[in-house]
Amino acid sequence: MTPEEEKNLSEQEFLKTYDPSKFERPSVTVDTLIFTVSDEGAESYRRLPEKSLKLLLIKRGNHPYKGHWALPGGFVDIDENLEEAALRELKEETGLDKLFLEQLYTWGDVGRDPRTRIISTSYMALADSARLPVTAGDDADAAAWFSVSYKLIETQKILTQSGHIHESIFQLTLRNGEEAVSARIRTSRTVEGNYTDTKREIIESQGLAFDHGKIIAYGVERLRSKITYTDIAFHLMPERFTLTQLQKVYEVILDRELLKANFRRKIAPMVVETGSTVKDAGHRPSRLYRYNPDWNKYGD
Amino acid sequence: MTPEEEKNLSEQEFLKTYDPSKFERPSVTVDTLIFTVSDEGAESYRRLPEKSLKLLLIKRGNHPYKGHWALPGGFVDIDENLEEAALRELKEETGLDKLFLEQLYTWGDVGRDPRTRIISTSYMALADSARLPVTAGDDADAAAWFSVSYKLIETQKILTQSGHIHESIFQLTLRNGEEAVSARIRTSRTVEGNYTDTKREIIESQGLAFDHGKIIAYGVERLRSKITYTDIAFHLMPERFTLTQLQKVYEVILDRELLKANFRRKIAPMVVETGSTVKDAGHRPSRLYRYNPDWNKYGD
DNA sequence: ATAATAGTGTCTTTCAGACAGTATAGT
DNA sequence: ACTATACTGTCTGAAAGACACTATTAT
Numbered sequence: 001m002t003p004e005e006e007k008n009l010s011e012q013e014f015l016k017t018y019d020p021s022k023f024e025r026p027s028v029t030v031d032t033l034i035f036t037v038s039d040e041g042a043e044s045y046r047r048l049p050e051k052s053l054k055l056l057l058i059k060r061g062n063h064p065y066k067g068h069w070a071l072p073g074g075f076v077d078i079d080e081n082l083e084e085a086a087l088r089e090l091k092e093e094t095g096l097d098k099l100f101l102e103q104l105y106t107w108g109d110v111g112r113d114p115r116t117r118i119i120s121t122s123y124m125a126l127a128d129s130a131r132l133p134v135t136a137g138d139d140a141d142a143a144a145w146f147s148v149s150y151k152l153i154e155t156q157k158i159l160t161q162s163g164h165i166h167e168s169i170f171q172l173t174l175r176n177g178e179e180a181v182s183a184r185i186r187t188s189r190t191v192e193g194n195y196t197d198t199k200r201e202i203i204e205s206q207g208l209a210f211d212h213g214k215i216i217a218y219g220v221e222r223l224r225s226k227i228t229y230t231d232i233a234f235h236l237m238p239e240r241f242t243l244t245q246l247q248k249v250y251e252v253i254l255d256r257e258l259l260k261a262n263f264r265r266k267i268a269p270m271v272v273e274t275g276s277t278v279k280d281a282g283h284r285p286s287r288l289y290r291y292n293p294d295w296n297k298y299g300d
Numbered sequence: 301m302t303p304e305e306e307k308n309l310s311e312q313e314f315l316k317t318y319d320p321s322k323f324e325r326p327s328v329t330v331d332t333l334i335f336t337v338s339d340e341g342a343e344s345y346r347r348l349p350e351k352s353l354k355l356l357l358i359k360r361g362n363h364p365y366k367g368h369w370a371l372p373g374g375f376v377d378i379d380e381n382l383e384e385a386a387l388r389e390l391k392e393e394t395g396l397d398k399l400f401l402e403q404l405y406t407w408g409d410v411g412r413d414p415r416t417r418i419i420s421t422s423y424m425a426l427a428d429s430a431r432l433p434v435t436a437g438d439d440a441d442a443a444a445w446f447s448v449s450y451k452l453i454e455t456q457k458i459l460t461q462s463g464h465i466h467e468s469i470f471q472l473t474l475r476n477g478e479e480a481v482s483a484r485i486r487t488s489r490t491v492e493g494n495y496t497d498t499k500r501e502i503i504e505s506q507g508l509a510f511d512h513g514k515i516i517a518y519g520v521e522r523l524r525s526k527i528t529y530t531d532i533a534f535h536l537m538p539e540r541f542t543l544t545q546l547q548k549v550y551e552v553i554l555d556r557e558l559l560k561a562n563f564r565r566k567i568a569p570m571v572v573e574t575g576s577t578v579k580d581a582g583h584r585p586s587r588l589y590r591y592n593p594d595w596n597k598y599g600d
Numbered sequence: 601a602t603a604a605t606a607g608t609g610t611c612t613t614t615c616a617g618a619c620a621g622t623a624t625a626g627t
Numbered sequence: 628a629c630t631a632t633a634c635t636g637t638c639t640g641a642a643a644g645a646c647a648c649t650a651t652t653a654t
Contacts, residue, residue: 028408119382
């Protein structure tokens with residue numbers, strides 16, 4: 001059928017004759033970053049437990065990248081919405097369904113998967129660690145929670161003829177007991193007049209499958225920036241929590257300490273007192289708070 | 301081959317026997333929102349021209365949605381990066397290559413295209429209107445610049461048993477001479493305890509193809525939010541510009557007036573004086589500025 | 601009393617918003 | 628002189644950052 005003939009069909013007729021196999025198509029997958037913040041035991045006497053940002057990874061049992069760690073994910077079914085695919089994956093891995101889920105980015109470089117052309121949309125999910133089952137993942141594959149460390153280790157500014165390039169190198173390290181995997185990511189911002197271009201590439205990857213180091217780095221950055229201007233942190237909290245617990249969640253994600261008085265002023269409008277307190281050991285009991293559902297960044 | 305047998309292959313062997321046609325795959329397209337801010341002539345005597353936010357749309361010559369207006373876009377080639385596909389589209393439509401381009405979101409609902417399952421990644425591009433050719437688009441299809449109006453027209457808060465739903469309805473109107481297309485988009489934020497969920501849906505669409513009304517709405521929101529905390533506005537400016545021109549670009553995107561003194565204080569660190577001024581007609585000449593390439597939101 | 605954490609008060613600086621003023625071209 | 632735009636100074640109040648202080652429990 002020529003394009004000319006196509007134009008003269010009715011919409012009904014057109015849809016009947018449409019052949020979707022005309023073009024060679026890439027595969028589409030969904031990868032999910034499931035974050036949680038867990039207590040790192042080691043409670044000595046009356047000290048509070050340390051907190052740690054965790055990410056769920058799956059050990060690959062098949063080629064490619066057999067034995068490497070990867071983000072949980074899988075192919076999108078032909079009759080399933082993109083977000084549904086992510087929710088399904090999430091349910092399989094954590095057993096939970098009402099989790100916060102947000103689309104992050106779609107990774108579509110040609111060589112990112114050695115099998116074939118695979119375009120992958122990444123999602124970020126946040127879960128309260130108390131609600132998570134002890135062992136994550138379905139039977140077949142080995143899933144494990146890795147502690148996340150993501151730090152800027154080097155920046156430099158290179159002058160070019162017509163502008164400059166600003167390069168930053170970040171070190172991502174994920175640890176689980178003896179196992180440690182890592183990646184080094186370079187972000188370059190090229191400036192020429194008022195034209196700018198930002199590129200992100202993996203310059204070293206150990207134990208991580210595909211381009212997942214880059215995806216995780218992107219996810220951590222998004223998490224850090226969103227926690228400062230939205231209420232997403234509450235998705236990592238149980239129903240009732242103390243302000244110190246909440247502050248530690250912020251600190252572990254932002255990877256820096258916050259001043260208590262200032263922190264409390266900032267989150268005051270987002271929380272409500274429950275009236276009850278924690279009966280701890282060894283010090284002043286802290287008040288328990290809930291998320292304030294009427295909080296609204298736009299001011300109602 | 302059983303999964304068991306698959307496991308025992310070497311990576312080399314595995315890749316050779318891998319059959320990508322095992323699963324039914326969706327098609328992948330790229331859609332681009334090309335924004336510019338143009339002068340709306342009608343200069344009476346010594347008045348400054350009004351500015352208007354414009355978006356490029358293509359009139360569909362084929363089914364489905366024949367005769368409706370759609371975002372420029374197309375299928376992603378099997379050996380082309382996702383971003384390359386967007387750049388190619390951009391080049392075809394505007395003739396320019398060094399434009400600002402940023403990925404927005406990937407739309408993957410099952411029914412969004414009546415032909416077959418199509419997943420589309422949307423990109424946003426910004427261009428200085430002075431560099432754009434008079435007639436956009438390649439020969440075949442009718443391309444036109446539409447002025448963009450996007451306004452909140454209604455909000456309500458519905459109480460439920462366990463929380464509430466916050467609904468906002470936005471009206472999107474795109475105009476080009478006599479032609480006007482529009483869509484109405486509802487955003488609902490459901491809050492239940494600390495679980496929240498945000499949904500965006502088209503509740504009315506006139507003259508716009510597919511779910512493009514929703515995509516445009518998303519793009520305008522992203523543009524509005526990014527212009528307030530980044531330097532993307534400079535991608536809409538010529539090399540040299542006056543501060544009043546820059547302010548009008550901000551105003552037309554944010555759809556509200558800004559106070560001159562405050563605006564100038566805010567953008568001062570992002571611009572550099574060129575030394576020259578505009579020799580206008582009828583009033584004090586204004587200084588010309590350039591983008592300050594050393595400006596850095598993180599503070600160098 | 602001491603250890604450990606919980607929680608408050610206040611100073612300073614920065615920044616957004618509002619408004620009123622002065623300056624300078626062409627006609 | 629008048630019109631139209633260009634540009635500046637300053638007040639206010641809110642929010643971010645830093646720091647020092649008081650409070651309350653279990654042992």
